Amino acid sequence: MDTTRVLRVGTRASALATTQSEHVAAALRDRLGVATELVEITTEGDRSQASGVPLSQAGASVGVFVSALRDALLTGEVDVAVHSLKDLPTYPADGIALAAIPEREDPRDVVVARDGLTLGELPPGSRVGTGSPRRIAQVEALGFGVELVSVRGNVDTRIGKVRSGEYDAVLLARAGLARLGRLDEATEVLDPLQVLPAPGQGALAVECRAEDDHTREALAVLDDPATRAAVTAERATLATLEGGCSAPIGALGDVVEGEEGPELWLRAVALSHDGARAVRNSASSPLGDDAATWPQVAADLGHRLATDMLADGAAALTPAAESAPTGTPHHPSARSAEVHNA
Numbered sequence: 001m002d003t004t005r006v007l008r009v010g011t012r013a014s015a016l017a018t019t020q021s022e023h024v025a026a027a028l029r030d031r032l033g034v035a036t037e038l039v040e041i042t043t044e045g046d047r048s049q050a051s052g053v054p055l056s057q058a059g060a061s062v063g064v065f066v067s068a069l070r071d072a073l074l075t076g077e078v079d080v081a082v083h084s085l086k087d088l089p090t091y092p093a094d095g096i097a098l099a100a101i102p103e104r105e106d107p108r109d110v111v112v113a114r115d116g117l118t119l120g121e122l123p124p125g126s127r128v129g130t131g132s133p134r135r136i137a138q139v140e141a142l143g144f145g146v147e148l149v150s151v152r153g154n155v156d157t158r159i160g161k162v163r164s165g166e167y168d169a170v171l172l173a174r175a176g177l178a179r180l181g182r183l184d185e186a187t188e189v190l191d192p193l194q195v196l197p198a199p200g201q202g203a204l205a206v207e208c209r210a211e212d213d214h215t216r217e218a219l220a221v222l223d224d225p226a227t228r229a230a231v232t233a234e235r236a237t238l239a240t241l242e243g244g245c246s247a248p249i250g251a252l253g254d255v256v257e258g259e260e261g262p263e264l265w266l267r268a269v270a271l272s273h274d275g276a277r278a279v280r281n282s283a284s285s286p287l288g289d290d291a292a293t294w295p296q297v298a299a300d301l302g303h304r305l306a307t308d309m310l311a312d313g314a315a316a317l318t319p320a321a322e323s324a325p326t327g328t329p330h331h332p333s334a335r336s337a338e339v340h341n342a
């Protein structure tokens with residue numbers, strides 16, 4: 001590729017976002033020998049976070065952290081946009097290509113608790129901070145009797161609430177701590193058998209303008225086919241489920257080497273908001289040797305799994321009124337993978 005060109009990489013301004021974007025920019029410099037420049041874009045989500053407006057009232061359900069970066073791509077302000085994949089809505093964006101999904105971090109959730117404690121060691125009534133309906137429902141389902149309280153702000157602010165004694169623990173994505181070099185703060189890694197991560201958690205999405213073939217082909221060197229297959233299955237599960245229900249959803253895919261070649265495994269859960277009821281399912285599919293066909297196999301697997309879950313009662317987990325959040329324009333598949341604030 002043209003080594004005199006500077007690739008402008010758009011990023012949100014948070015510590016996590018700039019770390020992730022710099023990681024992608026460094027990989028582009030190493031792999032392609034191009035120069036890069038990080039361009040910070042302030043998103044609506046960052047602004048509403050600063051003003052204290054609850055994200056649930058600020059349009060968080062339509063990918064509030066994502067649209068400003070995409071606008072910067074479309075206007076030509078930047079050439080590349082880096083997002084946390086779990087923040088991307090499941091429906092495609094006009095004029096935008098998902099050019100690379102690099103190898104993902106460990107997708108699990110972690111606990112950061114006082115005194116090195118695990119969730120099960122916290123006494124009943126302990127205050128556990130999270131804003132994620134998915135985490136709330138799955139932790140409620142464990143029956144430990146902890147009190148789930150909402151928490152806002154970036155990773156640093158959240159951990160600060162434990163250090164200050166305001167909360168006994170907070171729940172976070174392990175990937176965020178890993179990227180920030182703060183994994184030692186985690187006091188427990190949650191087993192996916194108990195708490196399934198959000199679809200796409202731990203993975204990055206690297207986008208460019210759909211018609212910018214030059215950048216698109218260059219970015220392809222960062223793509224990891226196994227990660228793309230796993231997250232494509234997770235997001236297809238979410239897309240199909242959210243067409244029929246508004247329940248919190250966890251999903252985890254994994255590519256493993258089977259006796260007859262690579263296989264894709266997928267597990268998912270949909271829960272009532274209080275965690276009292278859940279529909280779980282799992283499935284697997286051989287992938288074949290041609291990685292170019294994996295995304296379609298993955299999408300089909302996710303769609304089938306979710307269709308079975310809807311038939312098993314996933315649609316009845318939440319009252320119909322919940323499927324149209326007030327103040328948010330209703331799009332049948334307008335949720336990002338995780339409505340959540342950081």
Ligand SMILES: NCc1[nH]cc(CCC(=O)O)c1CC(=O)O
Nearest residue numbers: 084172173175176201202203342
């Ligand atoms: N919407 C919040 C968000 N989006 C991505 C991450 C962490 C990194 C990742 O999951 O890739 C987080 C923070 C968290 O959930 O703790």
